[in-house]
Every structure is written in structure tokens, then in C-alpha cells.
Amino acid sequence: MVDIQSILADNLNRVRERIARATENAGREMGSVQLVGVTKYVDTTVTSALLTAGCREVGESRPQQLWAKAAAPKLAGAHWHLIGHLQRNKVAATLPHVDLIHSVDSLRLLKAIDTSAQQQGKQARVLLEVNCSGDIEKHGMTENSLKALLPQLPEYKATEVCGLMTMAARGGSEQVATRNFATLRTLRDDVAAECPPEVKLTELSMGMSHDFEVAIHEGATIVRIGSLLVEGVV
Ligand SMILES: *Cc1c(COP(=O)(O)O)cnc(C)c1O
Numbered sequence: 001m002v003d004i005q006s007i008l009a010d011n012l013n014r015v016r017e018r019i020a021r022a023t024e025n026a027g028r029e030m031g032s033v034q035l036v037g038v039t040k041y042v043d044t045t046v047t048s049a050l051l052t053a054g055c056r057e058v059g060e061s062r063p064q065q066l067w068a069k070a071a072a073p074k075l076a077g078a079h080w081h082l083i084g085h086l087q088r089n090k091v092a093a094t095l096p097h098v099d100l101i102h103s104v105d106s107l108r109l110l111k112a113i114d115t116s117a118q119q120q121g122k123q124a125r126v127l128l129e130v131n132c133s134g135d136i137e138k139h140g141m142t143e144n145s146l147k148a149l150l151p152q153l154p155e156y157k158a159t160e161v162c163g164l165m166t167m168a169a170r171g172g173s174e175q176v177a178t179r180n181f182a183t184l185r186t187l188r189d190d191v192a193a194e195c196p197p198e199v200k201l202t203e204l205s206m207g208m209s210h211d212f213e214v215a216i217h218e219g220a221t222i223v224r225i226g227s228l229l230v231e232g233v234v
Pocket of ligand 1: 084208209210
């Protein structure tokens with residue numbers, strides 16, 4: 001019988017070591033990159049073992065799966081991240097469960113989140129998803145829509161926009177991923193001057209199992225890793 005707990009602990013250690021090495025190689029401060037363990041491939045039992053191994057920041061890409069796991073008693077203590085597309089009609093049910101929504105890809109969604117957050121008396125924390133790859137299958141706003149949105153952010157008082165998120169082009173090489181991630185960082189740096197003073201785009205959520213090291217090199221502060229963490233148990 002495979003011991004799920006020890007496999008996950010090993011996987012987590014290896015991923016953390018690689019994150020630490022990439023952080024050091026990039027000349028960045030230790031601990032400046034947060035790991036979000038993506039649990040979309042595994043059930044509640046494996047997710048629970050991942051929490052026990054010490055990965056408390058966890059992400060799901062489908063809202064319904066996030067709700068189900070967030071309500072599971074054995075997953076109490078997890079901090080949930082929604083990393084996939086969110087429809088406006090699912091905002092109200094999602095907000096009570098999440099620490100951070102990575103995937104705000106339109107002004108309409110941002111407005112819906114702000115309205116629900118006000119109704120629920122909470123402060124929503126979100127990232128704006130930007131399509132840096134030009135991949136039409138990917139969600140995310142264009143650079144121009146992001147720029148148009150920034151001056152309006154202070155109107156949404158129940159929503160804290162903490163940074164930006166992107167995904168590299170599907171099936172692209174490491175060079176392409178590097179370029180996509182550099183685009184997001186450069187964009188963030190470029191718009192800093194146009195940002196209202198209360199908006200700090202500190203976080204850059206970019207990098208997955210196959211490209212997180214180049215993402216860290218390009219300035220990622222959050223990496224979203226699934227496959228590498230659950231290798232050997234799915
Ligand atoms: C699935 C998913 C990930 C994790 O992908 P892996 O390649 O399995 O590490 C990260 N981000 C998003 C948005 C995802 O949907």
C-alpha cells in the first residue's frame with residue numbers, strides 16, 4: 001500500500017527546495033515566494049494529507065469544488081485560493097470561503113465581487129488576471145483594459161486589488177513562458193505610476209509545475225503548483 005502521507009511530504013519538500021533555490025538564484029529575498037498547492041486533481045482525503053504535510057495555502061480552479069472542499073470538516077484550517085474562471089452568479093457563494101481570488105478578468109466581475117463583499121460585510125482580496133500570451137483560449141484582460149481599469153479601483157471599497165496574475169501560453173517553450181512572465185512584471189512596473197496611491201500591485205501570481213522556476217526568476221511572488229505536489233498519488 002502506498003503511504004500517501006509520506007509521498008506528499010516528500011513532494012512538498014522537493015517543491016519547497018526548488019522554490020528556495022530559484023529564489024536564491026534570482027537574487028531575491030528568501031521567503032518572498034508563496035506556494036499555493038493546487039488540489040484540483042485530488043479528493044478531500046489527499047487534500048487533507050497535503051494540509052497535514054504543511055501546505056495550508058491551497059487552490060482550486062472550479063468554484064463548486066472549492067465550496068465543497070472548503071466546507072469539508074477535515075479540511076478546516078486551509079486558506080483557499082480561487083485560481084480559475086469565476087462567473088458572476090457564483091461570486092456570492094465563493095466569497096465566504098476564499099482568501100484570495102486570482103482570476104478577476106473583467107470590470108463586471110470586479111463590480112459583482114465588490115457588491116457581494118459589501119453585502120457580506122467583508123473585504124475581498126483579488127488579483128487581476130491579464131492575458132500576456134495572446135492565447136485566445138486563456139482568460140484574462142488585455143493590457144489596455146487593465147490600464148483603463150486602474151483609476152477606477154478606489155471606487156470599489158470592499159475590494160482590495162493586491163496584484164496581477166497570468167498564465168503562460170499553453171504548450172509554449174521555456175523562452176515563451178519567460179517572455180509572458182516578464183510581460184506581466186513589466187506591465188506592473190509600468191502602471192505603478194498611473195495607479196491610485198491606495199492601490200499596491202504587490203503580488204504577481206505566475207508559474208505552475210513546469211514553469212515556476214522561470215516565473216520566480218521573472219518576479220513571481222505566488223506560484224500555483226498542482227501536478228508536482230500530487231505526483232505518485234494520482
Ligand atoms: C491547474 C492550474 C495550476 C496548476 O497546474 P500544474 O501544472 O498542475 O502545476 C495553476 N494555475 C491554474 C490557473 C490552474 O488551472
